[in-house]
Amino acid sequence: MPHRKSKNAEPLDAGSVPKAVVSRLSLYLRELQHLLRDGKETISSGALGSRLGFSDAQVRKDLAYFGHFGYPGIGYRIDELVAAVKKILGTDRVWPVAIIGIGNLGRALLGYKGFSRQGFDIVAAFDSDPSKSGLIIEGIQVRPIDTLAAVVREQRIRLGMLAVPAPAAQGVADQLVLAGIDGIVNFAPVTINLPPHVSRLGVDLAIELEQITYDVVNRLRVR
């Protein structure tokens, strides 16, 4: 992996930054937002890292992919770093999101409070079951799936979240691609094929659980 660095805060070619770094940026952002809410103004790389279980070198190395953010003797100015990280992650703007598949998971996603707080605005919901059309859930009207492409275009929806059963996932993804979607988060337990210009993320909840069993097993071993 090339370790190119930049002197300014502009993101580089996405391919040059390891995914793990981008994923830690989200953790830094969340922690910095908490600190800001608590009225803190500055923090050192060591203090930020230790709140998350990372070394100060890790924090500095991660942020160095994107520019120079700290001040000697002061550390990071929290409001500045929050703004910079949001810009890097692309959440300095509002992203219109559609949820497709209004079963239990789709309803849970519609009601998830953490999205709007981070700039994700769920503006449309779709389901293939005609009996769900017209229902208002969490303030959003469920629309028939055959209006998907038209609504995505009209409302300039950028991201789609797939909460449909596995066999339906590829078909819905294809429709989203044709409608010009930028990215798809797939909760269906199946791999979908997308053209290279569409960003994708598969969410595998079992991976979350494996992280905790690892921790439990190793705690048991060292206890």
Next chain:
Amino acid sequence: MPHRKSKNAEPLDAGSVPKAVVSRLSLYLRELQHLLRDGKETISSGALGSRLGFSDAQVRKDLAYFGHFGYPGIGYRIDELVAAVKKILGTDRVWPVAIIGIGNLGRALLGYKGFSRQGFDIVAAFDSDPSKSGLIIEGIQVRPIDTLAAVVREQRIRLGMLAVPAPAAQGVADQLVLAGIDGIVNFAPVTINLPPHVSRLGVDLAIELEQITYDVVNRLRVR
């Protein structure tokens, strides 16, 4: 972060392995399981890495935390490596899991097919709403929340998944701790306090979305 290595496949002190490595182990495991299902028997670190977007050096370095797994001129024996990684992650056994909070998210978790496939057995469900007690959802009976501690003890439940509203999360977590739970996965958008002997994982779905906006923003920039 210390980079201690071991000559055998026994996990080390959990604190010495970076979280990012453990998280990549899950990705390796999923890919290896796919390969095994497709009838493949061996794979090189380079081929495994390239399927996931990592370098061969990354794969080798990650696995070296836990032992020596490859064979010169052959690569990894896939069935062997699957067994070893499952042992490291602790999923070489079945984990009895309870889900607390049977709203939309709890129902979605109860129906999630990916859990049992990886060794997580949802054996109990709880809700504080008396009107839900006795309902059978995905084959699991919903029980009143005041039976939580007794059922966790009786059924030797090891992990709890919190899908309750944020204000209820700490109270339920405290009950799980008293009942002797080993780990808690918290989907509520709030930080919970747990004693150090209980493993925890907070799931923040907005982080998943930020990973994709990063990708979209950077694709747009380089296009």
